[in-house]
Amino acid sequence: MSDRSSTGGYDPSGIDLDAWTKLEQQLEQSIPHYDKVNHWMTFGQDKVWRKNVRNHAEKGMKILEVGCGPGSFAEDLVGLDVTCLDPSAEMLRVAKKRVDSARASRGEGPAKYVEAIAESIPLPDDTFDRVFCLFSFRDFQDKKKGLEEIFRVLKPGGQVVICDAGKANWFHGLAGRIWMATVVQIIARIITKEKDHPWKGLARTYSHYGTNGYYRKVMRDVGFEDVQGRLLLPFGMSSRFRGFKPKR
Numbered sequence: 321m322s323d324r325s326s327t328g329g330y331d332p333s334g335i336d337l338d339a340w341t342k343l344e345q346q347l348e349q350s351i352p353h354y355d356k357v358n359h360w361m362t363f364g365q366d367k368v369w370r371k372n373v374r375n376h377a378e379k380g381m382k383i384l385e386v387g388c389g390p391g392s393f394a395e396d397l398v399g400l401d402v403t404c405l406d407p408s409a410e411m412l413r414v415a416k417k418r419v420d421s422a423r424a425s426r427g428e429g430p431a432k433y434v435e436a437i438a439e440s441i442p443l444p445d446d447t448f449d450r451v452f453c454l455f456s457f458r459d460f461q462d463k464k465k466g467l468e469e470i471f472r473v474l475k476p477g478g479q480v481v482i483c484d485a486g487k488a489n490w491f492h493g494l495a496g497r498i499w500m501a502t503v504v505q506i507i508a509r510i511i512t513k514e515k516d517h518p519w520k521g522l523a524r525t526y527s528h529y530g531t532n533g534y535y536r537k538v539m540r541d542v543g544f545e546d547v548q549g550r551l552l553l554p555f556g557m558s559s560r561f562r563g564f565k566p567k568r
């Protein structure tokens with residue numbers, strides 16, 4: 321099966337601007353219930369996945385989180401120099417409150433916040449030891465451009481770690497689409513108590529999303545080394561991609 325068939329005919333390389341603008345509105349509407357819906361739709365695995373990604377950082381490292389959303393991941397980055405990037409001013413406002421208060425409770429200074437898209441990161445080359453992307457890669461308008469920018473801002477020898485909904489192949493993608501269209505919709509309906517909740521639209525980003533093999537190839541084309549991208553067990557609901565920027 322081709323990569324297009326795994327997305328029901330959509331282009332896995334990106335999302336057009338109109339669809340992305342609508343998606344951003346839906347993401348902002350999801351903020352009040354974001355963590356709770358994630359928790360139930362993943363059987364609590366979201367916390368395990370976040371810890372898995374966090375464990376790639378070592379004390380004192382410079383970290384960039386691309387697509388930080390409301391700060392669900394960044395608040396638990398301890399002992400690190402953290403920069404949170406997101407295109408949504410509202411997401412950044414919520415993240416700043418949450419992340420900086422968690423940091424203050426640990427005696428740490430505030431994180432830095434950047435309003436931008438992954439495809440155009442307004443930060444210098446060779447800056448970060450790690451770039452993390454959790455559940456935001458799927459939303460990039462242009463996946464390759466986003467990866468090129470992440471590659472540029474990583475220090476030589478630095479690593480990117482991406483965690484997002486898993487799609488191993490066409491068959492797995494079909495199972496995921498059914499899950500998103502049924503169980504996730506019921507959970508979101510119960511939690512939000514709204515008929516027109518944002519997860520109606522958010523499920524669509526999974527349909528557009530490509531397979532692990534497709535994005536492993538894009539990462540290699542961008543220049544990442546030791547590229548890996550596989551489903552996280554035991555449930556296979558999410559995938560983790562890793563790659564290094566070559567040392568000079």
Ligand SMILES: C[S@@+](CC[C@H](N)C(=O)[O-])C[C@H]1O[C@@H](n2cnc3c(N)ncnc32)[C@H](O)[C@@H]1O
Pocket residue numbers: 344347386387388389390391392393405406407408411436437438439453454455456459460461462
């Ligand atoms: C589902 S939230 C993820 C939040 C958080 N990272 C987490 O661990 O739950 C996705 C975020 O990606 C952001 N996003 C969407 N398109 C983006 C892009 N092109 N570049 C960077 N971030 C983007 C959205 O604004 C949103 O805040």
